Amino acid sequence: xxxxxxxxxxxxxxxxxxxxxxxxxxxxxxxxxxxxxxxxxxxxxxxxxxxxxxxxxxxxxxxxxxxxxxxxxxxxxxxxxxxxxxxxxxxxxxxxxxxxxxxxxxxxxxxxxxxxxxxxxxxxxxxxxxxxxxxxxxxxxxxxxxxxxxxxxxxxxxxxxxxxxxxxxxxxxxxxxxxxxxxxxxxxxxxxxxxxxxxxxx
Amino acid sequence: xxxxxxxxxxxxxxxxxxxxxxxxxxxxxxxxxxxxxxxxxxxxxxxxxxxxxxxxxxxxxxxxxxxxxxxxxxxxxxxxxxxxxxxxxxxxxxxxxxxxxxxxxxxxxxxxxxxxxxxxxxxxxxxxxxxxxxxxxxxxxxxxxxxxxxxxxxxxxxxxxxxxxxxxxxxxxxxxxxxxxxxxxxxxxxxxxxxxxxxxxxxxxxxxxxxxxxxxxxxxxxxxxxxxxxxxxxxxxxxxxxxxxxxxxxxxxxxxxxxxxxxxxxxx
Numbered sequence: 300x301x302x303x304x305x306x307x308x309x310x311x312x313x314x315x316x317x318x319x320x321x322x323x324x325x326x327x328x329x330x331x332x333x334x335x336x337x338x339x340x341x342x343x344x345x346x347x348x349x350x351x352x353x354x355x356x357x358x359x360x361x362x363x364x365x366x367x368x369x370x371x372x373x374x375x376x377x378x379x380x381x382x383x384x385x386x387x388x389x390x391x392x393x394x395x396x397x398x399x400x401x402x403x404x405x406x407x408x409x410x411x412x413x414x415x416x417x418x419x420x421x422x423x424x425x426x427x428x429x430x431x432x433x434x435x436x437x438x439x440x441x442x443x444x445x446x447x448x449x450x451x452x453x454x455x456x457x458x459x460x461x462x463x464x465x466x467x468x469x470x471x472x473x474x475x476x477x478x479x480x481x482x483x484x485x486x487x488x489x490x491x492x493x494x495x496x497x498x499x500x501x
Numbered sequence: 502x503x504x505x506x507x508x509x510x511x512x513x514x515x516x517x518x519x520x521x522x523x524x525x526x527x528x529x530x531x532x533x534x535x536x537x538x539x540x541x542x543x544x545x546x547x548x549x550x551x552x553x554x555x556x557x558x559x560x561x562x563x564x565x566x567x568x569x570x571x572x573x574x575x576x577x578x579x580x581x582x583x584x585x586x587x588x589x590x591x592x593x594x595x596x597x598x599x600x601x602x603x604x605x606x607x608x609x610x611x612x613x614x615x616x617x618x619x620x621x622x623x624x625x626x627x628x629x630x631x632x633x634x635x636x637x638x639x640x641x642x643x644x645x646x647x648x649x650x651x652x653x654x655x656x657x658x659x660x661x662x663x664x665x666x667x668x669x670x671x672x673x674x675x676x677x678x679x680x681x682x683x684x685x686x687x688x689x690x691x692x693x694x695x696x697x698x699x700x701x702x703x704x705x706x707x708x709x710x711x712x713x714x715x716x717x718x719x720x721x722x723x724x725x726x727x728x729x730x731x732x733x734x735x736x737x738x739x740x741x742x743x744x745x746x747x748x749x750x751x752x753x754x755x756x757x758x759x760x761x762x763x764x765x766x767x768x769x
Contacts, residue, residue: 344665367757368670374666377666378665378666380660427669
C-alpha cells in the first residue's frame with residue numbers, strides 16, 4: 300500500500316520500507332536515532348529525497364495537504380493552536396464515538412491548558428483519526444498513558460487495522476508490537492533494519 | 502488670518518531654556534539623564550539644521566534627479582530601520598529586502614496617488630510637496646512593517662508545533678499560519694489606528710499645528726491633515742499586508758512545510 304524507496308534527508312536514510320494494507324509495523328531504537336525524523340520525512344514535513352507511493356500513486360502528484368490527510372502523522376508532542384479543545388476538531392459524525400473510545404467523552408468542553416500530557420496524546424490521536432487516513436504514523440502514541448488507557452488506544456488501533464489501515468508506530472514498549480501483531484524494525488544512526496522478534500525476546 | 506511670524510535664532514535659544522532647566526535638575530537630583538538629554542537635543546538640532554539646508558538646496562535646484570535621490574536616501578534609511586528592529590530576520594537578501602520592498606512599493610504608490618490625484622503640484626514631483634509627503638508616509642509604513650514582521654517572526658519561531666499540527670491535519674500553509682498572520686497584522690496596524698483615534702481630541706497633529714501656526718485657516722489645515730491621515734493609513738495597511746504575507750510565503754514552501762531554517766536568530 301505504502302512503498303518507501305530510498306527516503307533520505309540530511310540526517311537520516313536512505314530507508315526502504317513497505318507497509319501492507321491492514322498491517323502494523325513497529326520501529327524501536329535509541330533516542331536520537333532518527334525515528335521521528337523518518338516519520339516527518341514520510342509526511343513531507345522536512346525536505347527529503349526518494350520516492351514514496353501510496354497505492355501506486357507517487358507522493359509528488361498529491362498536493363501536500365491531500366497527502367497528509369491520507370498519510371497521517373501524530374507526533375509525540377502535539378501542537379494546540381487554540382485555547383479550547385473543541386476548536387481542534389472538525390464536527391464529524393464519528394467524533395463523539397472516537398472521544399468515548401479513548402475515554403475522553405467530556406473533553407471537547409475543556410481548555411487545552413488544563414489537559415494532561417496523556418490527555419493531549421489521546422486527543423491528538425482522535426484528531427488524526429477523524430481524517431480517516433489510509434496510513435497512520437504514530438510517534439510513541441501511548442508513552443504517557445496508564446495501562447487502562449493504553450488498552451483503549453490499542454483496541455482502537457486494532458479496529459483500524461482490521462478495516463485496512465496501515466499503521467507505522469514508534470514505540471519503546473517491547474510488548475506493544477506483540478500485542479498489535481506488528482512486524483518489528485530497529486533504527487540506529489538514521490538507518491532502519493529488520494528486527495527478529497524472537498531474537499530480541501530471548 | 503494673521504501673517505506668518507518669522508522666528509529668529511535667538512527665539513530658538515530662548516525656547517530651550519526649560520530643557521536646560523531639566524538638565525540642571527537632573528544633575529542636582531543625580532538622575533543620570535543629563536548626558537543623554539543633552540546629546541539627543543544637540544543631535545536633533547544638528548540633524549534638523551542639516552535637513553533644512555539640504556531641503557532648501559533641493560527645493561532651489563528643483564530637479565527631478567535630486568528629488569528622486571533624496572527619496573532614495575530616505576528609503577534606504579527607513580529600510581535599514583525595519584531590518585534593525587526585528588529580533589529574528591529572514592536570512593539572506595530577503596532579510597533587508599522584503600520589509601524595505603513592501604514599504605517602498607506601497608509608500609511610493611500611495612505618495613504618487615496623493616500627488617497626482619489630490620495635491621496636484623506642478624510638476625507633480627515638485628520636491629516641496631513630494632519629499633515631506635513621502636517622508637511622512639515612509640515613516641508610518643516603516644513603523645507598521647517592522648512591528649508586523651517582528652511579531653510574525655517571533656510568533657512563528659515559538660509556534661512551530663502549532664503550525665505543524667495544522668499542516669498535519671491537511672491544512673494549507675496559509676490556513677495553518679492564519680492565527681500568526683492575524684497577530685502580525687494587528688500589531689502592525691495598531692499605531693496608525695491609535696493615531697487616528699486620538700487625533701484631534703488628545704493631540705493636534707504636528708503637521709496641522711504647523712500649518713495653523715504659519716497662518717493657514719484651521720479648516721483648511723484639517724482638510725490637509727485628513728488627506729494625509731488617509732494616505733498614511735492606506736500606505737501602512739498595504740505595506741504591512743504585503744510584508745506579512747510575503748514573509749509567510751518565504752517561511753513556507755510549495756510542499757506546505759514550515760521553513761524556519763530560513764529565519765535567523767535563536768531557534769527555539
